Amino acid sequence: MQLKQILAAGAAIAALGVGSAAMAGETLDATIERGTLLCGVNTGLAGFGTPDSEGVYSGFDVDFCRAVALVILDDADAVEYTPLTSQQRFTALQAGEVDVLSRNTTWTLTRDTALGLNFTAVTYYDGQGFMVPADLGVTSALELDGATVCVQPGTTTELNLADFFRANDMTFEPVVIEGLDQVNDAYFSGRCDVYTTDSSGLAAIRNSVAPVPEDHVILPEIISKEPLGPVVRHGDDEFFDIVKWTVFAMVQAEELGITSENVDEFMDSTNPVVQRLLGTTPGMGEALGVRESWAYDVIAQIGNYGEVYDRHLTPLGLQRGLNALWTDGGLMYAMPLR
Amino acid sequence: MSVNDSRVDSKAGFGDADRLIDLWNKPQVRALAYQILVVGGVVLLLAYLAGNVIENREARGIAGGFGFLEREAGFAINDTLIPYSPSDTYGTAFLVGVLNTLRVALLGIVLATVLGTIIGIARLSSNFLVATLSSWYVEVTRNVPLLLQLFIWASVLRTSMPSPRQAFEPLPGVFISNRGVKLPVPEAHPVWDWMLLAAAIGILAAWIFSRWAKKQQDATGKQYPTFWVGLGCIAGLPFLTWLVGGAPTQLDMPELRGFNFRGGLTMTPEFFALLLGLTIYTAGFIAEIVRSGILAVSYGQTEAAASLGLRRGLVLRLVVLPQALRVIIPPTTSQYLNLTKNSSLAVGIGYFDMVNVGNTTMNQTGQAVEAIAMFMAVYLTISLTISLLMNWYNRQIALVER
Numbered sequence: 001m002q003l004k005q006i007l008a009a010g011a012a013i014a015a016l017g018v019g020s021a022a023m024a025g026e027t028l029d030a031t032i033e034r035g036t037l038l039c040g041v042n043t044g045l046a047g048f049g050t051p052d053s054e055g056v057y058s059g060f061d062v063d064f065c066r067a068v069a070l071v072i073l074d075d076a077d078a079v080e081y082t083p084l085t086s087q088q089r090f091t092a093l094q095a096g097e098v099d100v101l102s103r104n105t106t107w108t109l110t111r112d113t114a115l116g117l118n119f120t121a122v123t124y125y126d127g128q129g130f131m132v133p134a135d136l137g138v139t140s141a142l143e144l145d146g147a148t149v150c151v152q153p154g155t156t157t158e159l160n161l162a163d164f165f166r167a168n169d170m171t172f173e174p175v176v177i178e179g180l181d182q183v184n185d186a187y188f189s190g191r192c193d194v195y196t197t198d199s200s201g202l203a204a205i206r207n208s209v210a211p212v213p214e215d216h217v218i219l220p221e222i223i224s225k226e227p228l229g230p231v232v233r234h235g236d237d238e239f240f241d242i243v244k245w246t247v248f249a250m251v252q253a254e255e256l257g258i259t260s261e262n263v264d265e266f267m268d269s270t271n272p273v274v275q276r277l278l279g280t281t282p283g284m285g286e287a288l289g290v291r292e293s294w295a296y297d298v299i300a301q302i303g304n305y306g307e308v309y310d311r312h313l314t315p316l317g318l319q320r321g322l323n324a325l326w327t328d329g330g331l332m333y334a335m336p337l338r
Numbered sequence: 339m340s341v342n343d344s345r346v347d348s349k350a351g352f353g354d355a356d357r358l359i360d361l362w363n364k365p366q367v368r369a370l371a372y373q374i375l376v377v378g379g380v381v382l383l384l385a386y387l388a389g390n391v392i393e394n395r396e397a398r399g400i401a402g403g404f405g406f407l408e409r410e411a412g413f414a415i416n417d418t419l420i421p422y423s424p425s426d427t428y429g430t431a432f433l434v435g436v437l438n439t440l441r442v443a444l445l446g447i448v449l450a451t452v453l454g455t456i457i458g459i460a461r462l463s464s465n466f467l468v469a470t471l472s473s474w475y476v477e478v479t480r481n482v483p484l485l486l487q488l489f490i491w492a493s494v495l496r497t498s499m500p501s502p503r504q505a506f507e508p509l510p511g512v513f514i515s516n517r518g519v520k521l522p523v524p525e526a527h528p529v530w531d532w533m534l535l536a537a538a539i540g541i542l543a544a545w546i547f548s549r550w551a552k553k554q555q556d557a558t559g560k561q562y563p564t565f566w567v568g569l570g571c572i573a574g575l576p577f578l579t580w581l582v583g584g585a586p587t588q589l590d591m592p593e594l595r596g597f598n599f600r601g602g603l604t605m606t607p608e609f610f611a612l613l614l615g616l617t618i619y620t621a622g623f624i625a626e627i628v629r630s631g632i633l634a635v636s637y638g639q640t641e642a643a644a645s646l647g648l649r650r651g652l653v654l655r656l657v658v659l660p661q662a663l664r665v666i667i668p669p670t671t672s673q674y675l676n677l678t679k680n681s682s683l684a685v686g687i688g689y690f691d692m693v694n695v696g697n698t699t700m701n702q703t704g705q706a707v708e709a710i711a712m713f714m715a716v717y718l719t720i721s722l723t724i725s726l727l728m729n730w731y732n733r734q735i736a737l738v739e740r
Contacts, residue, residue: 087701094400094704115704116398146596148416148517153694154701159412162424173517173598174414175608176698177688182489186688189496191516191607193597234398 027099027236028289031072036080039065040098043083043180045201046208047316048104057081060312061102064123064230067246067302068100071294076301085178087154090115093233100243101231104198106156111231118240121247122229123305125322125331127222128160129199131206134217136193141221145170150183150192152176157197160224184209198226203316242288249295251334252277253304255325260303263296276337284337295337305332391707406703407432413698415690417606428699435695436716442609442691443678443720446616450677451670453617454624461629472625479622485683487619492611492687499607502598511591513599518606520592520599529583533576540575544568608689612681620677624670631666632658663735671728675721682713692716 031037041049041057049059066076082098093101094116104126105111107119130149132138141164151158153176165172175192177183184205187195195202199222206213230247232240253259256274258266266274275281278299279292288294302308309323324330361367395402407429414424419437422430461472479487496516500506505515511522524530544567551562580586592602635658643657644650684691693713700709 087697090701090704091706094398094706110702110704113399114401116395116400144597146598146600148598153413153698158414158698159702162412162414165414166424172414173416175416175688176413176690176694178685178694178697182492182687185493186496189493189516190501191496234400 025236025238027233027239028072028242031099031239035073036078037065037069037072038082038097038099039069039079040082040084040089040092040101040103041065042103043085045104045180046204047312047318048200048204049083049102051081051083057083058312060124060308061104061230063302063308063312064102064243064247065100067250067298068230068243070297070301071242071246071288071290074291074297085180086152087178090117093117093231096233099232099239104201104228105231106198107227107229108156116234117231118234120230120232120240120244122227122331123247124200124228126198126200126226126228128157128196128224128226129202129222130219131187131195131202131216132193132219134215138219141219141223142168142170144172144194146172147193148173148175148191149194149196150175150177150187151196152180152183153178155197156224156226161196164223198228200313200316200318203318207316238289242290245288245337246294246298247305248334249277249298249337250302250305250308251325251332252337253295253299254306254332255327255334258299258304259307260300263299267296273337395707400704402705402708404705404708406699406705406708409703411699412702415695417604417609417690428703431695432692432699432712435690435692438690439678439681439684439692439716440720442612442616442681442684442689446613446620446677446681447674449613449617450620450624450673453621455628457621457625458628459632461625462632476622476625479618480626484615484619484680485686488611488615488683488687491614492608495607495611502594505594505599511589511602513592513594515599516607517598518604518610521603521605522589522591523603524586525588525590527583527586527588529580529586532583533579536575536579537572540571540573543575544571547571606689608684608687611687612684612689612691615683616677616680619680620673623673623676627666627669627673628662631662631664634665635661660735660737664732664737667728667732667735671725671732674724674728678720678724679717 039062041059041062044050045059047059049057049061051057062081065079065081069079070076082092084092084098084101084103089101089103089105090111092098101117102123104124105119106126107122111117112119130141130144132144138144144165149161149172151161151174158174158176161172161174172194175183175186177186183195186192188210195205197205199218202218206216206218210216230243232243252273253263256266256271256277258274258277263278266278267280269275269278269280272281276284278296279285279294282292285292285294303311306325309320320328320330322331324332326333392402408427410425411428411431412424413431415422415431415434417438418434419441420430420434422434457472457475460468461476463469463472499514499516502513502515502517505513505520507513513520547562547567548564551564551567555561590601592599592604639657639661640653643653648656681691682693685694685697688694696709696713700706
């Protein structure tokens, strides 16, 4: 009798322990309970995150939100998008207005630590570039001494810009405007000589906003490392794991040659790596706390990393470059799924 | 215990309760009790909120405190009243922002007052065209959201102005382009500091003279040319200093080199857009206040003053305006406060006011709570200062009953 009581008490404490562990997963729990994933996206950057005429978001960053929603909620459309400016994004994530920020955000030490955030994985290796009107006749960023530069506030871009001009002993006049439309307007109306942001963003703006794309050239210099990827808040490691491994699964699928087209053919593959990824050998889903078909669903409904890239970024003229798989000389490298 | 004693005791008990009820029925006591309750409630709520913030931030590993103000800011600002470079601290950057806010607010207040007064008087004009145009002005500017007006002004200034290479040059050394207005400024010379001092002395002297002249007029009825003596003190003294100091005329001229003008003073299009927007928007409100103030003085006052033989100018200055100002000043004060706070919309068009700099700071450091607290402290200080000044002015012009 005595022993039973002690055991019961022990079980209760253990249950409490489990309970508090579940409490730590509050973002995940809240997402499941709500039935939608709260995702912060760009206010409108062609290729990465942009709403169509009906307000439905699509793009490279958006597809990662859809993939996470698919893994957690088994529904890629169960995403509530919040368009965020560069200045609003971290506060929105910290305050819980969004649970995952997939908005071409650069991974830096300060953001990863003091801002209380966790970067999950790199989905796009970018670098900061400069765009100038072609008739300016500038061919190198080192000729930009004294130029007026349009830039968005609260970005690593703004800081790299100041660093670059300081390092090369040049001066510049910044025009810093929060709204993307307003910065675009300032550059295309001639208020600035130069537009600077991540080179992928420059390509997107050149192709989608410029009246005549050929009138603007992107200078060859890349002045910074801008690893972009989805970000989550501190405090929910399970949710962090799911977002991280969703990205890895998509990269791994490309490496294995599994696409949305042929994924069913791989279901009877004898390759153990494929079996673990697609859940025919169970274990990975259980470890993440989701169903075993999580990766299969993502590949079948959204595609592998390369398919997502080709769907949204290739049309903008962005080469794979650093974002090719490591097996092709790029930096895309999924951690082993085992 | 005797029966007698117990009767006394119970009576004393009733007495205490009665006294308590009496006390409770006193309005002062009751008011005090409610105030303590309210203040206590507010303090508890604030403590709860502060505790909540601290706890949540600790839980998420977000650093706190004002230490970030000492760190290097790293971002550039194009429009500064004090020297600033990206290697300066967040604290200096914030100060640059505060000064920019003050600059646009002070200029905006002066210009909106002038424009608003003109429009307000014009609306009362007997000239149909003038009156109609001013009513249209008021209706349009008051009813279009300020942010929209700012976007319009910013866009108009950017697109309608030529590039630096085709800049207008209305006066030698003054260039107007889509990079803003470039003005020549006098080159640094020690005499400028002395002139500033001379102007301060001049203002003091003019004030002392006007007080003396007023006393003399009250006592003897003799009038003195206060305006001309004042002008002589305030403008003449610095001019004399300049002559004595060797009359330096070297100017730092803006010059087109490479992409842009170098040298001289720059006023950016963003600054102009914000100033224009704030002035034009607030002037619409001030115009209505001025009109209501003038209409509040009954026409009988004007007639009575005229029948005393006062000239038209004196009627306005001595009879109508003092009474109209009593109506005008208090609501105008709130317009000044609105203008100051509305200057935070600078964020939308890229003028480096305090909020713009602060937003960037909080974005880079994650210290949102600290930055917002600083915004609040600065706006509160500016607003309270304006209120104090305007209340003081209001007391000066209030009717003194003898």
